[in-house]
Amino acid sequence: MFRHTPLRYAVLAILAIAALMQAFTAGYFGLEILIEILILCLLVLALDLVAGFGGMVSLCHGALMGVGAYAFVALNVLADLDPWLAALGAVAITAAAAWIIGAICARSHGIYFIMATLAFGQMAYSYVFESPLFGGDDGMGGIDRFDLSAIGLDLNDSRSFALFCLAVLAAAYLFATAILRSGLGRSLAGVMHNEKRMKALGLNTWRIKADVFGLSGIIAGVAGVLAAQHIMFISPGLMNWTVSGEALVVVILGGLGTLVGPLVGAAAFVVMKHELGEVTTYWHLVVGVILIAVVMSRANGIFGWVEARWGDRIERRLTDATRSPAQKEVSTDA
Amino acid sequence: MLETRSLTKSFGAVHVTRSVSLKLERGERRVILGPNGAGKTTLFNLLVGELTPDGGSVHLAGEDVTALSVPRRARRGLSRSYQKNTLFDGLTVEENLALAAAVPTGHATRLWSDSLRQPEIRDTVAEVAEQVNLMPHLHAKVSEISYGVRRQLEVGVALATRPLVLLMDEPTSGVGPEMSKGFHDLLNNLPRDLTLLIIEHDMDLAFAVADTITVLNYGEVVFDGLPEEARGSKLLKDIYLGSWEDA
Numbered sequence: 001m002f003r004h005t006p007l008r009y010a011v012l013a014i015l016a017i018a019a020l021m022q023a024f025t026a027g028y029f030g031l032e033i034l035i036e037i038l039i040l041c042l043l044v045l046a047l048d049l050v051a052g053f054g055g056m057v058s059l060c061h062g063a064l065m066g067v068g069a070y071a072f073v074a075l076n077v078l079a080d081l082d083p084w085l086a087a088l089g090a091v092a093i094t095a096a097a098a099w100i101i102g103a104i105c106a107r108s109h110g111i112y113f114i115m116a117t118l119a120f121g122q123m124a125y126s127y128v129f130e131s132p133l134f135g136g137d138d139g140m141g142g143i144d145r146f147d148l149s150a151i152g153l154d155l156n157d158s159r160s161f162a163l164f165c166l167a168v169l170a171a172a173y174l175f176a177t178a179i180l181r182s183g184l185g186r187s188l189a190g191v192m193h194n195e196k197r198m199k200a201l202g203l204n205t206w207r208i209k210a211d212v213f214g215l216s217g218i219i220a221g222v223a224g225v226l227a228a229q230h231i232m233f234i235s236p237g238l239m240n241w242t243v244s245g246e247a248l249v250v251v252i253l254g255g256l257g258t259l260v261g262p263l264v265g266a267a268a269f270v271v272m273k274h275e276l277g278e279v280t281t282y283w284h285l286v287v288g289v290i291l292i293a294v295v296m297s298r299a300n301g302i303f304g305w306v307e308a309r310w311g312d313r314i315e316r317r318l319t320d321a322t323r324s325p326a327q328k329e330v331s332t333d334a
Numbered sequence: 335m336l337e338t339r340s341l342t343k344s345f346g347a348v349h350v351t352r353s354v355s356l357k358l359e360r361g362e363r364r365v366i367l368g369p370n371g372a373g374k375t376t377l378f379n380l381l382v383g384e385l386t387p388d389g390g391s392v393h394l395a396g397e398d399v400t401a402l403s404v405p406r407r408a409r410r411g412l413s414r415s416y417q418k419n420t421l422f423d424g425l426t427v428e429e430n431l432a433l434a435a436a437v438p439t440g441h442a443t444r445l446w447s448d449s450l451r452q453p454e455i456r457d458t459v460a461e462v463a464e465q466v467n468l469m470p471h472l473h474a475k476v477s478e479i480s481y482g483v484r485r486q487l488e489v490g491v492a493l494a495t496r497p498l499v500l501l502m503d504e505p506t507s508g509v510g511p512e513m514s515k516g517f518h519d520l521l522n523n524l525p526r527d528l529t530l531l532i533i534e535h536d537m538d539l540a541f542a543v544a545d546t547i548t549v550l551n552y553g554e555v556v557f558d559g560l561p562e563e564a565r566g567s568k569l570l571k572d573i574y575l576g577s578w579e580d581a
Contacts, residue, residue: 001429183441183449190433193422200382200420201495202408202437211443 001189002053002180006318007311008260011303015263016170023162031158035230037270038165042172042223043243044250044262049176049216050102051248052257053185054209055192057114060101062243063121064217068094068224069234070128073140078133083144083229091221098217099210106209118241125239139235143228155229165226172219176259179215188212253291255301264303335360335529336412336499341380341390343373343553350376352554353390358499363521363530365540367564368550369573374533375417377550378501381531382414383407395498409438411498415488417507417533421476427487428472431459434494458494466490466520482513486520499529506536518542541565549573 022034043065050056071093075086105116128134145155146164153160179185190198191205198205228234237243250269255261269287276283299305336358343351350373358364366374379385381392383404391400399407422430429450435458436442436449449455463469466486471479476487489505505521506514514536521543524530534540540547540561547564549557551573557564564570 001425179445181448183436183444183447186429186433186436186449187442189425190422193424194420197416197420197422197491198433199404200384200408200414201434201491202405203442204405208443211445215445 001186002177002259004177005307005311005315007307007314008258010314011260011264011306012173015260015267016166018267019166023159023166028158031162033270033274034162035158035165037267038162038169039223039226039230040247040250040266040270041169041263042219042226043247044254044266045169045172045176045259046216046219046223047244047247048251048256048259048262049179049219050209050213051251052259052262053180053192054188054212056102056105056117056209056213057248058213059114059118059241059244059248060121060124061216061220061247062241062245063124063239064094064098064101064220065224065227065243066128066234066236066239067097067124068221069228069238070134070224071221072225072228073143073234074134076144077140077142083146087146087222087225090225091218094221094224095214095217098220099214102213102217103206103210106206106213118244121239121241121244125236125241128239129236135235137236139233139237141233143232143234145229145232161230165230168222168226172222173259173263176219179212180259184208184211249287249291251301253294253301255303255305255307258300258303258307261301261303265301268302335362335395336381336531337393338377338381339391339393341377341392342388343376343380343385344388350553351380351387352552354550354553354555355390356548356555356558358529358531360498360529361527363543363545364532364548365544365546366531366533366548366550367540367570371552372550373553374550375503376553378414378503378531378533381501382412408495408497411496412501413492413495413497413499414501415492415503415505417503419481419484419488421484421487421491423476426473426475427463427468427479427490428459430476430487430491431462431468431494432456434491435459435462435496438495458496462490462494465493465523467516482509482516485509485513485517489520493524497528499531500524502530502532502534504533504535506534506539514539 019034022030026034043061047058047061050058068090071090072086075081075089076083101117101120105113108116129137134140145161148155155161155164187203187208191208195205227238250265251262253269254263254265272287273283276286294301297305299308338354338356341351341354354377368374376385380387383402391398393399394407394410394412399410422433432450432455435455439454441447441449441452441455463472466489468486468490471483476484485505489502492500506517518539544561547559547561548555549570557567557570
């Protein structure tokens with residue numbers, strides 16, 4: 001079951017400080033990279049919730065993010081709704097779509113689950129690709145960003161938008177941890193460890209999976225809304241299975257089932273993409289080699305490796321530091 | 335409390351359950367005996383719904399539950415433990431018990447409350463841990479406890495759902511004589527109104543805890559009666575007890 005360790009808090013603090021420093025000091029391109037990382041963080045957070053804690057390896061989360069983006073544009077641009085209302089509607093639509101996909105796919109396992117989610121994702125991709133309503137393969141533009149002028153923020157400014165995305169990511173992280181610490185989240189852990197026994201205890205396991213898939217859809221929907229606002233343009237490419245595949249790579253690279261790891265993975269992946277991309281167009285090869293090394297090392301991603309190496313030691317030191325001198329004496333005597 | 339009427343199951347040409355009719359009263363403790371392959375575990379699988387019978391019916395507290403799924407039967411009060419440990423290995427003993435205890439209270443599906451922190455769940459966990467002697471191991475992970483303690487937890491998880499009927503598939507499977515003795519006390523400490531149906535190969539334990547004994551052979555009920563009658567039954571000695579009596 002999910003729990004925060006001192007190491008996880010420390011890594012979260014380091015990530016938050018790094019993001020804030022980048023937000024306040026970077027130029028335009030640095031800010032764009034930061035926003036890209038933050039939106040990817042939202043997507044991988046949503047994916048880790050189902051894949052890392054429920055064993056549901058989804059290849060449709062990119063498409064769910066796309067559903068959020070397209071629904072937002074449909075409500076904002078086509079129906080001319082206020083961006084806030086459009087965002088609310090888009091997130092609700094994505095959550096509903098995710099719940100339905102989850103409810104259907106939850107009855108399958110392993111490779112069949114992956115293939116079923118892939119099929120759903122590609123159906124969504126094919127639909128928007130062909131649909132004249134959504135601009136087909138040309139995509140759509142004319143998207144408004146949220147109006148936060150009431151609190152003195154102009155989201156058309158990259159710095160403000162990056163800070164806004166960071167705040168949204170923090171809220172999404174808290175939401176994800178609240179899910180995992182709830183009765184529903186604990187049952188999800190039970191289903192992942194032993195679905196047969198959870199059924200024997202009286203639980204409708206498909207419902208648990210579908211509910212968490214739907215909740216994960218909320219985060220993916222938020223990522224979609226922010227992605228649409230970031231580029232102010234959407235196209236079917238947002239829903240392509242490669243987006244889901246990339247998100248899965250990031251989750252595995254960072255550390256499946258840790259929540260913190262995928263955030264580390266997202267930062268590492270985007271930075272590698274841009275830094276290596278400047279040196280070579282074959283940057284994917286380098287990422288591939290790193291991914292193979294991570295998988296072959298049997299560590300649970302970058303964060304999992306760090307946790308396995310230093311997690312216990314840090315926790316022990318912190319426990320020692322917080323114990324009173326009298327307690328330490330007793331322990332030394334023993 | 336639990337009744338089967340002419341329950342039948344075949345796998346191809348092999349008849350594993352042949353018209354089995356049983357009737358357990360509330361609070362009854364019945365032990366099912368039978369050689370390997372007699373169809374004991376298949377009978378359990380039919381009772382909880384993990385297998386669908388070819389014929390006959392299962393009734394729980396007067397209700398026909400034959401068509402109900404495994405979770406629905408469990409929610410109506412039918413719980414089981416398995417012959418092979420079927421636990422949540424990455425979790426602690428406390429979390430294992432809490433997962434089970436959260437199901438009947440509805441906390442297992444709630445988003446707005448942490449089931450582990452609910453007083454009613456904590457009370458159930460403490461009570462069950464006491465009943466199955468797990469108090470010293472509450473915070474240990476399943477991977478850190480001995481095999482014998484895992485067997486206790488296997489029963490504890492089934493008990494934590496507050497069942498009306500508890501089916502125990504060889505609770506002492508793989509444990510030594512000392513631990514087996516501990517299970518005797520454990521079973522005797524369970525609430526008297528809980529109906530127990532136990533598959534057990536340890537004859538001393540079986541005769542010590544059973545109110546009634548049913549013997550299965552080739553999927554068929556060949557004996558149904560009191561433990562003292564079972565001890566004197568020649569048929570029983572022939573098919574199962576000979577080696578035990580001789581020893």
